Amino acid sequence: MVAKKLNLKEKYRALTRDLDWDYDYADRKKAFPYxxxxxxxxxxxxxxxxxxxxxxxxxxxxxxxxxxKLYAIFDAFSQNNGHLNVTDARYVNAIKLFLTGVSPLEYQxxxxxxxxxxxxxxxxxxxxxxMQSIDELRHVQTQIHAMSHYNKFFDGFQDxxxxxxxxxxxxxxxxxxxxxxxxGPFEFLVAISFSFEYVLTNLLFVPFMSGAAHNGDxxxxxxxxxxxxxxxxxxxxxxxIIKFLLEQHEDNVPIVQKWxxxxxxxxxxxLALVGMMMDYMLPNKVMSWKEAWEVYFEDAGGxxxxxxxxxxxxxxxxxxxxxxxxxxxxxxxxxxFYTHGHAAGFHTWIPSAEEMDWLSEKYPDTFDKYYRPRxxxxxxxxxRGERFYTxxxxxxxxxxxxxxxxxxxxxxxxxSYRSSDFEGEKYHFCSDGCKHIFDEEPEKYVQSxxxxxQIYQGNCGGADVETVLREYYKMNLGEDNMDFKGSPDExxxxxxxxxxxx
Amino acid sequence: xxxxxTVEPTGDLVEVEEGQxxxxxxxxxxxxxPFACGHGTCGTCKVQVLEGDVDVGxxxxxxxxxxxxxxxVVLACCALPESDLVxxxxxxxxxxxxxxxxxxxxxxxxxxxxxxxxxKGIRLALDRPxxxxxxxxxxxxxxxxxxxxxxxxxxxxxxxxxxxxxxRLVPEGKGTGWIHQTMKVGDELEVxxxxxxxxxxxxxxxxxxxxxxxSGLSSPxxxxxxxxxxxxxxxIYLFQGARNLAELYKKSELEALAEQHSNFHYLPALNDxxxxxxxxxxxxxVHEAASDHFKGRLSGHKAYLCxxxxxxxxxxxxxxxxxxxxxxxxxxKFLTAADGATADSKSALFKRI
Numbered sequence: 069m070v071a072k073k074l075n076l077k078e079k080y081r082a083l084t085r086d087l088d089w090d091y092d093y094a095d096r097k098k099a100f101p102y103x104x105x106x107x108x109x110x111x112x113x114x115x116x117x118x119x120x121x122x123x124x125x126x127x128x129x130x131x132x133x134x135x136x137k138l139y140a141i142f143d144a145f146s147q148n149n150g151h152l153n154v155t156d157a158r159y160v161n162a163i164k165l166f167l168t169g170v171s172p173l174e175y176q177x178x179x180x181x182x183x184x185x186x187x188x189x190x191x192x193x194x195x196x197x198x199m200q201s202i203d204e205l206r207h208v209q210t211q212i213h214a215m216s217h218y219n220k221f222f223d224g225f226q227d228x229x230x231x232x233x234x235x236x237x238x239x240x241x242x243x244x245x246x247x248x249x250x251x252g253p254f255e256f257l258v259a260i261s262f263s264f265e266y267v268l269t270n271l272l273f274v275p276f277m278s279g280a281a282h283n284g285d286x287x288x289x290x291x292x293x294x295x296x297x298x299x300x301x302x303x304x305x306x307x308x309i310i311k312f313l314l315e316q317h318e319d320n321v322p323i324v325q326k327w328x329x330x331x332x333x334x335x336x337x338x339l340a341l342v343g344m345m346m347d348y349m350l351p352n353k354v355m356s357w358k359e360a361w362e363v364y365f366e367d368a369g370g371x372x373x374x375x376x377x378x379x380x381x382x383x384x385x386x387x388x389x390x391x392x393x394x395x396x397x398x399x400x401x402x403x404x405f406y407t408h409g410h411a412a413g414f415h416t417w418i419p420s421a422e423e424m425d426w427l428s429e430k431y432p433d434t435f436d437k438y439y440r441p442r443x444x445x446x447x448x449x450x451x452r453g454e455r456f457y458t459x460x461x462x463x464x465x466x467x468x469x470x471x472x473x474x475x476x477x478x479x480x481x482x483x484s485y486r487s488s489d490f491e492g493e494k495y496h497f498c499s500d501g502c503k504h505i506f507d508e509e510p511e512k513y514v515q516s517x518x519x520x521x522q523i524y525q526g527n528c529g530g531a532d533v534e535t536v537l538r539e540y541y542k543m544n545l546g547e548d549n550m551d552f553k554g555s556p557d558e559x560x561x562x563x564x565x566x567x568x569x570x
Numbered sequence: 571x572x573x574x575x576t577v578e579p580t581g582d583l584v585e586v587e588e589g590q591x592x593x594x595x596x597x598x599x600x601x602x603x604p605f606a607c608g609h610g611t612c613g614t615c616k617v618q619v620l621e622g623d624v625d626v627g628x629x630x631x632x633x634x635x636x637x638x639x640x641x642x643v644v645l646a647c648c649a650l651p652e653s654d655l656v657x658x659x660x661x662x663x664x665x666x667x668x669x670x671x672x673x674x675x676x677x678x679x680x681x682x683x684x685x686x687x688x689x690k691g692i693r694l695a696l697d698r699p700x701x702x703x704x705x706x707x708x709x710x711x712x713x714x715x716x717x718x719x720x721x722x723x724x725x726x727x728x729x730x731x732x733x734x735x736x737x738r739l740v741p742e743g744k745g746t747g748w749i750h751q752t753m754k755v756g757d758e759l760e761v762x763x764x765x766x767x768x769x770x771x772x773x774x775x776x777x778x779x780x781x782x783x784x785s786g787l788s789s790p791x792x793x794x795x796x797x798x799x800x801x802x803x804x805x806i807y808l809f810q811g812a813r814n815l816a817e818l819y820k821k822s823e824l825e826a827l828a829e830q831h832s833n834f835h836y837l838p839a840l841n842d843x844x845x846x847x848x849x850x851x852x853x854x855x856v857h858e859a860a861s862d863h864f865k866g867r868l869s870g871h872k873a874y875l876c877x878x879x880x881x882x883x884x885x886x887x888x889x890x891x892x893x894x895x896x897x898x899x900x901x902x903k904f905l906t907a908a909d910g911a912t913a914d915s916k917s918a919l920f921k922r923i
Contacts, residue, residue, distance in 0.1 A: 077662055120614075130635065133636070134632050138632075296612055296630065296632070297630060297633040299606070300614035300633075303614075304606060307918060311919065315893075368917070375917045376919065378887050378891070
């Protein structure tokens with residue numbers, strides 16, 4: 069009898085699951101020590117549906133062609149002085165934020181998937197995670213290479229790994245991933261593969277990549293497309309993990325719901341940085357943060373959660389708060405950076421008159437009422453030579469680590485303060501969402517490395533802020549920080565473009 | 571202008587309008603293809619074009635490689651057909667799918683029976699026997715009606731020389747209107763089939779639940795007859811939903827069948843019984859009847875759903891809350907022209923439901 073030709077699914081199964089082995093002399097539970105402590109019940113790993121069926125040989129073939137294309141474009145970009153084609157040197161600050169804030173997360177993702185890719189009892193899940201881990205490593209490498217060209221011409225790119233580990237606002241993305249990686253393997257996948265890669269990824273990648281495309285940044289735009297072509301695998305892994313957990317055992321449903329609640333809120337807080345980038349940092353705007361939120365979360369996420377409702381999963385907790393926050397959050401975040409521009413590793417500025425008009429048009433209910441007067445005041449003070457910097461160190465939210473500058477969403481003139489007491493200490497939060505996350509796991513978050521606390525405790529050297537910035541953060545003061553106006557970046561740009569000094 | 575696309579290995583047919591993408595057309599017509607980003611950047615929806623011409627559209631060069639373009643691979647989410655096509659997608663062929671050849675038949679109307687005030691049963695004698703799987707459907711070309719109309723086959727495949735169809739009169743429906751008002755015994759029609767992925771997964775030995783609403787009794791009737799004729803011993807539950815007693819057709823036949831076969835359980839439900847019906851059975855929607863019977867715990871069953879979209883939707887939710895999931899839910903949605911207009915955006919969470 070002629071053997072039946074295997075279809076793709078059977079072939080993939082034979083090439084992956086059959087790599088697994090039975091444990092006859094070792095204890096299976098000891099081999100997978102992290103599989104049970106989260107309370108997740110897996111009754112049958114064979115029910116795992118491989119989210120993609122790619123074997124290693126074709127993986128290398130595809131990735132090699134992607135790399136070949138990508139690096140050809142990087143070369144062309146650099147040989148043609150591509151940095152001169154960006155709309156305005158202010159744009160480059162968005163890329164500084166990406167390299168110091170987001171690229172290191174790709175590296176954290178590589179580490180995270182490599183870790184959980186060892187920890188699952190099911191071979192299908194292990195293979196999917198290991199492959200994603202290699203993707204993530206490729207992403208961080210291509211991003212570093214894409215941006216190394218900018219490092220030759222602009223300030224603020226030189227010490228991004230060091231800065232990621234230490235600088236106050238970079239602790240926001242860093243702690244997000246530290247939180248996920250220090251959780252169990254199932255929570256990691258719900259946090260990163262589902263909540264982040266599936267539900268929220270379009271809100272991170274689309275704004276940066278379209279932002280690059282709209283602002284003449286071919287290198288960033290191209291690595292974005294190259295990375296996106298890997299995202300298919302990552303998104304389908306996110307969907308598979310959620311279905312698998314929910315179908316394996318009904319006791320998993322409340323645990324998964326709790327994780328979705330937590331990681332949705334953690335994600336929206338992280339994305340506040342993207343929101344201000346879209347609304348304030350891009351010289352050529354793509355769409356407003358509010359519009360992006362409506363398209364990519366409210367519409368697309370709405371359809372997803374409608375389907376998830378069949379499993380007994382509801383919309384994430386505090387989703388109604390985000391519907392109000394989309395009107396405010398980007399303005400408040402950029403204000404925090406503007407007032408701390410002396411301590412930031414990139415440049416800040418006051419939106420121009422045209423940019424303010426664009427913001428008025430995009431935020432008809434809030435910008436003119438709450439934010440335009442503030443920027444006009446800042447402009448007036450700047451014109452008088454009294455550019456305002458906040459000299460104190462901000463109080464940070466213990467959960468998201470963002471300075472406590474966000475307001476009550478029903479009253480945007482009142483800063484939102486929440487607090488919890490735990491073992492005789494008081495902890496502060498920017499929102500009900502962040503307080504809720506702390507209250508669920510206080511033992512974890514009391515260990516947060518909060519940059520401001522660390523400075524006050526003397527763990528960051530220096531007797532004053534300037535010394536901390538210079539010696540502990542390794543910022544080149546007067547070059548990396550302060551306003552764009554008057555910066556060496558601006559001066560060089562004007563020289564290249566043959567413009568007089570403004 | 572539209573093109574016909576055959577999706578291998580299942581043989582599903584999709585009509586794609588000029589300027590419409592393959593993926594959009596397939597999903598709207600209930601043919602699932604793998605996809606994720608929907609705009610040409612991720613590459614999840616790669617399909618191989620076997621025959622015909624396609625414009626690859628706005629596929630990213632990173633998501634669709636040069637070597638793939640040369641081999642005729644396209645991204646379904648951006649591909650625009652330029653002729654009729656045969657494509658091969660990364661979808662599974664069900665091991666229980668017999669794959670009977672789809673052919674055109676000449677049919678003659680041999681009987682028209684009033685099953686209920688809104689449903690007629692018609693029998694079409696075919697010019698030659700049609701091999702089909704119980705649960706599949708045929709397409710009818712009706713005189714003066716543009717396009718074809720799909721109807722599930724209600725008889726068992728053991729009698730392959732004719733097909734019985736149950737036709738509910740759709741308000742303002744052209745096709746069903748013609749059948750109800752104009753068609754007469756002796757009329758000749760063109761029929762093609764068999765179509766569809768709705769059939770009993772016999773290789774799976776779980777007990778089965780059928781949930782039928784309106785004229786959606788047709789497929790389950792065929793599938794149940796087939797199972798019982800083959801001497802299948804699994805437990806078979808049929809929940810049939812109707813508004814009132816007059817609409818609950820084939821009741822006495824099914825009761826008799828349940829008398830004869832101890833493994834067949836007939837459980838009708840009326841959601842709007844008239845006082846004159848003197849109804850002693852379950853009052854409420856058919857999905858509620860199923861949930862009530864199994865006390866909300868339905869795991870360990872396979873479920874087959876057949877009927878109008880709102881019934882299917884409610885039944886899926888009920889089943890999933892009772893812990894029966896996508897792999898064990900099979901369905902045939904009876905869409906009318908009015909249903910297509912209100913289709914919501916769909917997430918990629920489920921493939922078939």
